[in-house]
Amino acid sequence: MSPKRMHIPQASRARQVMQEEKNTPQKPGVYVHTFGCQMNVHDSQKILTLMSEKGYQAVETPEEASVILLNTCSVREKPEQKVLSAVGRYRNLKQNTPDLIIGVGGCFARQEGEDLLRRAPALDLVFGPDNIPELPKMIQNIREEHQPQVETEFDPSNDVRFLDIAPQVLDSRVTAMVTIMKGCDKYCSFCIVPYVRGRERYRDPVEIKEEVQRLSAQGIREIMLLGQSVTSYKWKDRGEVWDLARLIRSLDGVEGLDRLRFTSPYPRDFHQELIDCFAEVPILCDHVHLPFQSGSDRILYRMNRRHTREQYFGWVNGLRERCPSIAITADVIVGFPGEEEQDFEETMDLIERVRFDALFSFKYSPRPKTPAARKVQQISEEDKQRRLAYLQQRQLEISLEINKKFEGTEQLILVEGRSRRNPERLAGRTTTNKVVNFVGPEHLVGEMINIRIIEAHATALVGEGQ
Numbered sequence: 529m530s531p532k533r534m535h536i537p538q539a540s541r542a543r544q545v546m547q548e549e550k551n552t553p554q555k556p557g558v559y560v561h562t563f564g565c566q567m568n569v570h571d572s573q574k575i576l577t578l579m580s581e582k583g584y585q586a587v588e589t590p591e592e593a594s595v596i597l598l599n600t601c602s603v604r605e606k607p608e609q610k611v612l613s614a615v616g617r618y619r620n621l622k623q624n625t626p627d628l629i630i631g632v633g634g635c636f637a638r639q640e641g642e643d644l645l646r647r648a649p650a651l652d653l654v655f656g657p658d659n660i661p662e663l664p665k666m667i668q669n670i671r672e673e674h675q676p677q678v679e680t681e682f683d684p685s686n687d688v689r690f691l692d693i694a695p696q697v698l699d700s701r702v703t704a705m706v707t708i709m710k711g712c713d714k715y716c717s718f719c720i721v722p723y724v725r726g727r728e729r730y731r732d733p734v735e736i737k738e739e740v741q742r743l744s745a746q747g748i749r750e751i752m753l754l755g756q757s758v759t760s761y762k763w764k765d766r767g768e769v770w771d772l773a774r775l776i777r778s779l780d781g782v783e784g785l786d787r788l789r790f791t792s793p794y795p796r797d798f799h800q801e802l803i804d805c806f807a808e809v810p811i812l813c814d815h816v817h818l819p820f821q822s823g824s825d826r827i828l829y830r831m832n833r834r835h836t837r838e839q840y841f842g843w844v845n846g847l848r849e850r851c852p853s854i855a856i857t858a859d860v861i862v863g864f865p866g867e868e869e870q871d872f873e874e875t876m877d878l879i880e881r882v883r884f885d886a887l888f889s890f891k892y893s894p895r896p897k898t899p900a901a902r903k904v905q906q907i908s909e910e911d912k913q914r915r916l917a918y919l920q921q922r923q924l925e926i927s928l929e930i931n932k933k934f935e936g937t938e939q940l941i942l943v944e945g946r947s948r949r950n951p952e953r954l955a956g957r958t959t960t961n962k963v964v965n966f967v968g969p970e971h972l973v974g975e976m977i978n979i980r981i982i983e984a985h986a987t988a989l990v991g992e993g994q
């Protein structure tokens with residue numbers, strides 16, 4: 529990767545196509561409302577791609593749509609209220625657009641199934657995360673038969689097709705996501721993913737590379753390899769065995785590609801070959817997201833995480849030995865059933881010892897079907913809230929201390945676009961995944977530039993404009 533490889537990327541062909549489609553008024557509109565994680569954002573891009581192949585165009589407001597799809601998530605939080613109140617808002621649009629189809633898809637749809645039609649009579653369609661390939665056909669059936677459609681069961685014959693759908697509708701002209709695997713076999717006791725996303729399935733490395741090459745030829749500079757348990761990636765073909773480390777190495781050198789990241793990993797999969805990639809593969813960014821969930825061995829065992837805190841320190845030390853500048857972020861849950869003050873103190877101790885660049889912290893909330901939801905020692909809401917507030921405050925201090933060290937330094941960033949918080953500014957990221965906001969001209973979007981950091985905050989840096 530070289531800062532000399534600077535160019536202003538052409539807007540991707542996909543974006544041009546969608547723009548042209550937006551200017552063609554007779555096409556029916558599809559509006560997708562996405563809840564949740566990056567996997568869901570990526571699924572929504574695939575939904576828009578499939579729908580555009582069937583003659584629909586993406587629209588930016590629900591009022592313009594003849595199909596409204598809510599792509600839901602039930603992994604982190606209780607989505608019921610959010611989803612049902614969104615359906616309630618969209619229901620009113622049916623008065624002006626009687627043919628309007630409203631559908632709910634994703635993990636929450638898979639979890640609730642047909643029952644959703646009873647709870648939200650305005651719904652026409654319920655589809656699971658593995659039924660996206662069937663979506664155009666289901667919408668056609670609704671139009672022809674005037675009957676609601678429900679498909680939430682996993683159909684393996686659709687899956688291969690699903691993994692192969694390369695989204696043509698991208699949210700950015702600089703960065704893109706590429707699915708390399710789906711599902712999860714780990715069965716952490718708090719997590720609903722294995723129940724709603726199914727067993728692990730992997731994608732052919734040849735197809736992955738082709739998609740990465742296609743995206744980088746369109747001007748994409750950074751790729752995020754995606755999977756629910758992405759580090760478990762494996763593929764066997766003609767006597768050859770692939771894992772994530774080999775896949776990463778195979779993508780180094782793709783013309784025009786400057787940066788590669790992956791998410792979400794499972795700590796036990798951090799074997800030496802993968803750790804070595806952070807030191808040896810130039811395009812792999814100096815950032816790893818390494819969820820630890822708890823610092824207490826007692827709670828880790830109850831979570832079925834299959835690792836101890838000492839093992840976790842071993843992975844962190846191994847990564848820092850091979851790549852001293854690496855930034856480490858993680859997920860942590862407080863208030864898991866049976867978590868006592870001593871367990872929480874061990875979590876805080878782990879945080880103090882590792883000193884994460886940032887943490888995604890959550891209060892435990894029971895997910896249906898999961899073993900942890902059946903545990904009797906549920907923690908009071910008050911205790912969960914107190915522990916979370918304490919942890920988040922301390923983490924903000926640590927993040928700020930770490931970020932302060934960037935003040936006065938020069939950082940190479942990939943400029944991704946306008947800042948979400950302040951559209952007057954541009955935003956880019958360092959290889960360590962730190963957001964840098966700065967004032968600069970639009971033509972820098974898509975370029976790798978060196979920028980001087982003048983101010984550090986806990987969640988972002990401010991750079992000196994060019």
Ligand code: SF4
Binds near residue numbers: 713714719720721794
């Ligand atoms: S590894 Fe991640 S996705 Fe899989 S069960 Fe555990 S928390 Fe859920």
